[in-house]
Amino acid sequence: MFVKKFAFQSAALAAFTLAPVFAATAYINEIGYRPGDSKELALVDANGNVDFVNAAGQVALSVTPKAASFWDASGQNVQLVDFSKLVEPGKYSVKVNGNELRSDLVVKTKTYEDVVKAALKWFYYQRASMSLEEQYAGKWSRAAGHTNATVELHNSTGASGTINSTKGWYDAGDYGRYIVNSGITTYTLLSLYEHFPEYFKTLKWNIPADGSLPDLLAEIKWNLDWMLTMQANDGGVYHKLTSLGFPGDVMPAQDNSKLYAIGKSTAGTFDFAAVMALASRVYKPFDASYATKCLDAAKKAYSWGLQNPNQNFTANPSGVSTGAYEDSKPGDEKIFAGTELFITTGDASYKQSGTTEYISYWGDVTGLATYEKATHQAFGDAGEAKQKILGTADGFVKRAESGFGVVMAKDDFVWGSNSTAANQGVWLLHAYYLTGDEKYYNAAVKALDYLLGKNPLDMSFVTGFGTKSPKMPHHRPSTSDNVDDPIPGMLVGGPQPGGEDVGSAAEWKCADYRTGQAATAYTDQRCSYATNEVAINWNAPLAYLAGALEALNAGYAPEFAVDGVAKGELPTSSSSVAESSSSQGPTGFTAPVERDLVRESQPRFRFDNHKLYVEMNGKRFDLKGERIK
Incomplete structure (x- = not known):
């Protein structure tokens, strides 16, 4: 997400970043397909029926591909192959005219469970202020980093002195902790639990226990505890906790840069209020006093935001170069905060109007409020929220009917494009919750298919999963831990044509990997913070998308009011x-x-x-x- 310094060999990089060779002509979800789901692969430069051959060498299914259509994001003519009738679990080869295109197509139950567990466990690997013990972390165990609780207040906070602040998740490939990005990330994970509590009460992935909390809530609490330390006595919330600049390519325990609480922002404070209001109702069955603490913090933050509506963090202060998460219009965060507080308290004074037809990212969270309004009839604009969700979802469904058979459009290939794909899947799932219409479920599956291999780079974008996956993510612990394999379960940023890490004189620059096509402008190199970094707000929607699909197929309906059904x-x-x-x-x-x-x-x-x-x-x-x- 942000500029980091890495040394690398330009010769190897140049060899890697030539225009990609499409060695395969059949592009699939490399993790697998569920027996009862709609199933599809993308076919390029092949003619004839597609045969699916089982382990015994028998043709289990033969399919005639659809007519080719052009996908402008990759510049390819693509045929879609619907093999939904292939329902017997097993491993299959894909053949055209007797030629084997690939041998790794899998049909299985609990298709994404391992992906869900790994995507969620990565947050454990991002924990600050604690050592990662081998019994939990395996070969990625490490010493604790950033354990000094005393943090100096930067002059940009308008105060002096120190605060005590530990815990939290490292934001991305660096070691900063940011309230704004923690906001959307923590909301996404809390909503996953709130929607499917019975499923996540029993799902475990080997992390340290926290009392009687389910693993998902134990993990989230590590970050909530840090967020609570960032609230000032007046209710406002410090914008971020970082050093003055990004650290070198070192492990957390070797980063001895001085830490500061930097800035205080209206947007960050409203984000904090929203998350704490949601947390208060999620944790109440387990710890009523903690729930009360979260709700009190939310109310105090919301009050400060109302009294300070224009304390905007629009740029880093002089001498600071870590992530800015700048925002000059905190109205969307206010809608988000008021919406969550109203749901939690029932106090009509918190109700906020406003919905959107756009998926959310850290800089605009109106979409999160739109989800909540559509699924809670107490809001006067619940019908409007529902219609906006369905209108956008219908467009997503239409997109996925041609080209590569994915929801992504050419313009969606922005920084962190893979999180766009994941959030599109989350949006589609909400449309499915509201209607029960299979077309939304099927399109959501296609969004995950894209992330797990059905894309023109022919790779899974999740480390450790798939026939081909990222090996050199822009992630300091994975770079400096002397372990060949990257930490598993990380969703890299993904293709985008901006090339922000190309052509600079700095030592971290990348050779030009741009291909002229948005969907293939990517390089699996540590230098590429623009396409190959990881981030908590990218992993969270991946975890939601895969986790919700698993919960639905385990027999659980979302717990909120499915008013649209x-x-x-x-x-x-x-x-x-x-x-x-x-x-x-x-x-x-x-x-x-x-x-x-x-x-x-x-x-x-x-x-x-x-x-x-x-x-x-x-x-x-x-x-x-x-x-x-």
Whole structure:
């Protein structure tokens, strides 16, 4: 994300950064496909039917590709191959006219569970102020870094003295900690737990225990604890905790640069308020006093933001060169904070108007508030929020029907483009929650397909996963730990044509890897902070997307009110429900129930192979009220 200094061999780099050779003509999700899901691969420069050959050498399925269409993001004519009828778990070869294009196509259940665990465990590897023990970290164990709790207040805070501040996650490939980026990251992970608590209560990935907390909440709390240390007595929140400049290529324990709390911002303070309001309701069942602490901090921060609406962090102060996360318009953060506080407290004074049709990133979080409004009917603009989500999602679905069969458009290849793809998938899942319409689920899967190998670079963008994945991410611990393999589970930034790390006189510069095509402007080199760095706000939507897909297919519906699935009454059928009565289920909408069951149970949403149905006493009904089991 930001400029770092690395030494590298230009000759090797130049060899790597020639225009990419598309050695494969079939591009697939290299992790695998779920048996019951819609499945698709992309085919380039091949003619004829595509055969899927099982381990016994038998053709399990033969498919005629769709007509080719041009994808301007990569400059390729692409045929899409729908092999959804391939449902038997196993490993398959992909052949055209007897020629094997690849032998690594997998169909399996719990398809993304290992990806989910690794993407979430990476946050443990990013922890500041603690040693990573071998029993948890394996060969990536390391000494603690940044353990000194005493941090000097930079003069940009308008105060002097020190604060005590430890814990938190290192933001990216460097060792800074930033409230703004922690905000969207922590929200995304908290919402994943809030949506699927029963699934994540039992999912574990070998990190140190924190009382009775599930692993996901234990990990998030490490960062929440740090965020709480960054709140001043007046309620405002310091913008970031960094040294004055980026450290060298060293391990955390070797970075002895002096740390400062730098700036105090309206945007950061509202981000903090939103996250703490959400955290208060998520942690309340486990620790009521901690929940109260978070809510009190949220209210105090929100009040400060109202009183200081224009204390904007628009540039680094003189002498500081770490990440700025600048923002001159904190109105979106105010909407976000007020929305979360209203949901948590029910206090109408916090309600904020405003929705958007655009996915969020750290600089505009209106989309996060839009998610919340669409799924909580107490908001006056819930219908507007829902329609904006569905309108954008419909566009995403349309995009994925041609070209490479992915949601990404040419203009989406910005800095951190892989997080755009992941957030598009999260947006599509919200459309699916609201409607139960399979087209949104299928497009969300395609967003993950792209990240895991179905892309013109023919690689998984997640370290340690796939036939080909990044080996040299821009990430100090992975560079300086003397371990050949990078820490697994990291989503690199991805292709983008800006070339910000190209052509500089500094020692960290990259040779020109740009290809003239947005979707292939990428290099797997440590120098490339513009395409190959990692960041917490990129990993979080990856974890949400893969985690939600796994939870849905494990049979869990999101816990919030799925108002769009049944905004009013579900239709009843005389053949399936003799006489229907209204009964409020846990998701807050009217569902059909047989009269003799009303006293015995409440209807509940369930998923089977990600398809939504209503269950009562072992009986299943579709969303039209038809008995299905």
